[in-house]
Amino acid sequence: MKLLIKSASQVMQACDQNQITVTGNEMKNVAILNADNEGLSIAVDNDGNIAGLGTDSAITKQFSEESFDHVIDATGCCVLPGLVDAHTHPVWAGDRVHEFAMKLAGATYMDVHKAGGGIHFTVEHTRKASQDELSRTFKERLKRMIKCGTTLVECKSGYGLDVESELKMLRVIEEARRDNSIKIDISTTFCGAHAVPRGKTSEEATDDVIKRQLPAVREEMEARRLTVDNIDVFCEKSVFDVEQTRRILQSGVDMGLMINFHGDELHPMRAAELGSELKAQAISHLEEISDDGIKAMAKSQSVAVILPTTAYILRLRAPPVRKMIDSGVPVALGSDFNPNAFCLSMPTVMHLACVNFKMSMEEALIATTINAAAALGKSQTHGSVEVGKRANLLLVKASRWEHLVYQFAGHDFTIAAVICGGEIAYDKQFH
Numbered sequence: 001m002k003l004l005i006k007s008a009s010q011v012m013q014a015c016d017q018n019q020i021t022v023t024g025n026e027m028k029n030v031a032i033l034n035a036d037n038e039g040l041s042i043a044v045d046n047d048g049n050i051a052g053l054g055t056d057s058a059i060t061k062q063f064s065e066e067s068f069d070h071v072i073d074a075t076g077c078c079v080l081p082g083l084v085d086a087h088t089h090p091v092w093a094g095d096r097v098h099e100f101a102m103k104l105a106g107a108t109y110m111d112v113h114k115a116g117g118g119i120h121f122t123v124e125h126t127r128k129a130s131q132d133e134l135s136r137t138f139k140e141r142l143k144r145m146i147k148c149g150t151t152l153v154e155c156k157s158g159y160g161l162d163v164e165s166e167l168k169m170l171r172v173i174e175e176a177r178r179d180n181s182i183k184i185d186i187s188t189t190f191c192g193a194h195a196v197p198r199g200k201t202s203e204e205a206t207d208d209v210i211k212r213q214l215p216a217v218r219e220e221m222e223a224r225r226l227t228v229d230n231i232d233v234f235c236e237k238s239v240f241d242v243e244q245t246r247r248i249l250q251s252g253v254d255m256g257l258m259i260n261f262h263g264d265e266l267h268p269m270r271a272a273e274l275g276s277e278l279k280a281q282a283i284s285h286l287e288e289i290s291d292d293g294i295k296a297m298a299k300s301q302s303v304a305v306i307l308p309t310t311a312y313i314l315r316l317r318a319p320p321v322r323k324m325i326d327s328g329v330p331v332a333l334g335s336d337f338n339p340n341a342f343c344l345s346m347p348t349v350m351h352l353a354c355v356n357f358k359m360s361m362e363e364a365l366i367a368t369t370i371n372a373a374a375a376l377g378k379s380q381t382h383g384s385v386e387v388g389k390r391a392n393l394l395l396v397k398a399s400r401w402e403h404l405v406y407q408f409a410g411h412d413f414t415i416a417a418v419i420c421g422g423e424i425a426y427d428k429q430f431h
């Protein structure tokens, strides 16, 4: 077999009933095993899935006939599900450190965007960059995410905004998906409707996405040169309105993509209502969601992907996370890594969600594991430590798992190892 982890002090499973999402009060009732007189073990089979979980003696007995390629002694460590980052924009060239200074001096996100900065600045640099250059920086960022405990990440295109540049970004993501040396699972999102490109109206941009970009993506998917899982639109005042968003999302659904889009971020747009009607898998941001939108999402069970770094950096008002949880909306978290919000660390995101959005550490854990996997349609295989699931695991060097969140910006110290599909993706002792 591939791997045996033994002698752990705690196994934080997240959930143990093969739930697709965990909502409401259940977010507080996390499934956790504590070592009593002896430690805890996890056995991983050759396909990289969890084959057994229990006390050291029970697992030794259950797998007495087997040998393991690797054995990790997890004495003094807690084992957690590998973290899932449900929203990132990780392929781009040209940082925006100068805009951070502008924002600190009082400029809003839309001031910068309308002045030709923001997404437009990144589009200009990303269009000029070669596929190799984008690939190199993307892989560096993925490696940094892995060190922070992420084992499944959603990656968007969206800094190309024309057929060739969007395909270039999707190819960069595809190359990393196929690179066995980068041990992280990826869900790919086409976001050709991330902004209205210079020189076009939003109507022309909508047409371009539907009539040119999406058909080109479809052709690449059919030829098995690209894998794309989700369709995204930035549904926002002065970007794409609700009707344009509906048309683009529907075109994505027609070619088999899951809806996972930006809504109700800076202005109330009734995006949550639209997404619920279209049975969106996930809707991100939602700082400006209406009460009707919350009810609609609770009914459709679309996952709300909350992005604490955005509200923090842009000093936006907090999304009504407590109301969403209490109403039964499945809540997930994402880093929103992008040139505006340069954060690759999900433990930091969890900490911000707890302090700024009043989530408990258990809720933040559910939101970065099973519910984040659900936002990507992957909670049957990812997002919890359960027999049969992919062995994406995190070893935290502490007596209790909560240290991952409590030690603010301390993941460099707390994360001892990261496992993806039963393989060692990161081991602190070798770094």
Ligand SMILES: N=CN[C@@H](CCC(=O)O)C(=O)O
Pocket (backbone or CB within 6 Å): 089, 118, 119, 122, 234, 262, 265, 310, 336, 338, 339, 340
């Ligand atoms: N709001 C739209 N997209 C990103 C920001 C992208 C950018 O500023 O480059 C977000 O999720 O925050």
Ligand SMILES: [Zn+2]
Pocket (backbone or CB within 6 Å): 087, 088, 089, 262, 336
């Ligand atoms: Zn985003």
